[in-house]
Amino acid sequence: QVQLVESGGGVVQPGRSLRLSCAASGFTFSNYGMHWVRQAPGKGLEWVAVISFDGSNKYYGDSVKGRFTISRDNFKNTLYLQLNSLRPEDTAVYYCAKDPGSGSNYVFYFDYWGQGTLVTVSS
Amino acid sequence: QSVLTQPPSVSAAPGQKVTISCSGSSSNIGNNYVSWYQHLPGTAPKLLIYENNKRPSGIPDRFSGSKSGTSATLGITGLQTGDEADYYCGTWDSSLSVVFGGGTKLTVL
Numbered sequence: 001q002v003q004l005v006e007s008g009g010g011v012v013q014p015g016r017s018l019r020l021s022c023a024a025s026g027f028t029f030s031n032y033g034m035h036w037v038r039q040a041p042g043k044g045l046e047w048v049a050v051i052s053f054d055g056s057n058k059y060y061g062d063s064v065k066g067r068f069t070i071s072r073d074n075f076k077n078t079l080y081l082q083l084n085s086l087r088p089e090d091t092a093v094y095y096c097a098k099d100p101g102s103g104s105n106y107v108f109y110f111d112y113w114g115q116g117t118l119v120t121v122s123s
Numbered sequence: 124q125s126v127l128t129q130p131p132s133v134s135a136a137p138g139q140k141v142t143i144s145c146s147g148s149s150s151n152i153g154n155n156y157v158s159w160y161q162h163l164p165g166t167a168p169k170l171l172i173y174e175n176n177k178r179p180s181g182i183p184d185r186f187s188g189s190k191s192g193t194s195a196t197l198g199i200t201g202l203q204t205g206d207e208a209d210y211y212c213g214t215w216d217s218s219l220s221v222v223f224g225g226g227t228k229l230t231v232l
Contacts, residue, residue: 004167035221037168044125045160045168045211047221061220095167108215109158111179113167 002026002112004096009117012086022079022096022114030054030074033099033106036081038092039116048094049081053103064090086121093118126151127212129224135202136232143197143227145212151222155215157195159188162209162226171210172197204231 008020022034036048049060049070058070069082079096094117097110128146135141145157159172170179172188175195187198195212212224 037221044209044226045162045213045223047213047223050221059219062218097168100173107156107173108221109156109170109173109213110160110168111170111173113169115167 002098004098004112004114006094006096006114006117009094009119011120011122013123014087014121016086018083018086018119020081020083020094020096020117020119022081024077024079024096024098027098029072029077031102033101034070034072034079035097035099035110036070036079037095037097037110037113038090039095040089040092043092046092050099050106050108051079052106057104083119086119088121091119091121125225126216126222127214127224129210129212129227131225132228132230134230134232137202137204139202140198140200141202141229142199143210143212143229145195145197145224147193147195147214147222149193150218151193151214151216152190152195153193154217157188157190157212157214159186159195159197160211160213161206162211164209168211199229202231207231 003025035050051070067085071080098112100111101107156174160168162168175190176188216222
């Protein structure tokens with residue numbers, strides 16, 4: 001069965017960096033686009049970024065553009081999110097999620113999600 | 124302020140039916156498929172509806188979706204206490220991003 005397991009969250013000071021990981025199993029990871037979605041405390045879901053199956057295309061939400069970088073290692077079946085210049089408003093549970101579209105065909109919805117990892121940005 | 128507009132909360136009695144609306148614009152819902160997610164706090168969100176009205180395997184037919192113009196609706200019939208959760212609509216937007224509604228908290232009285 002499909003499993004997505006996030007890790008790397010924690011407490012970090014404003015302006016610092018953090019890298020999140022998402023270990024994938026149960027499907028051919030290299031065939032699918034992958035997303036990061038976050039949820040701040042008491043708020044709704046916010047899409048963060050997407051990466052294509054081969055890592056050649058990436059899109060970002062406006063609130064993280066220029067600060068966050070999505071990447072993947074298809075040999076390790078792992079998705080990453082590098083968070084730089086962190087702000088208190090980046091405090092959230094970060095979820096990785098699978099796009100059902102294979103190859104270059106994003107469909108921009110999410111058929112499987114991980115349990116999330118909490119990032120807290122605070123001095 | 125979310126791009127898509129959902130009611131903050133809905134409620135109904137067990138066994139009854141409820142609908143949750145999701146309003147957008149021609150930049151998003153009007154020209155793209157809508158998906159719906161169920162989210163219980165502390166758990167992974169679950170896909171309920173994709174491409175406006177399709178259910179993934181394992182999702183009971185008590186859950187249904189529809190779209191008309193720039194709005195979409197999630198319907199849930201035969202309400203159960205286990206349906207209490209937050210529900211989100213989502214779609215692609217011409218700003219090159221996925222957008223969500225603000226979420227609707229369903230209470231089964």
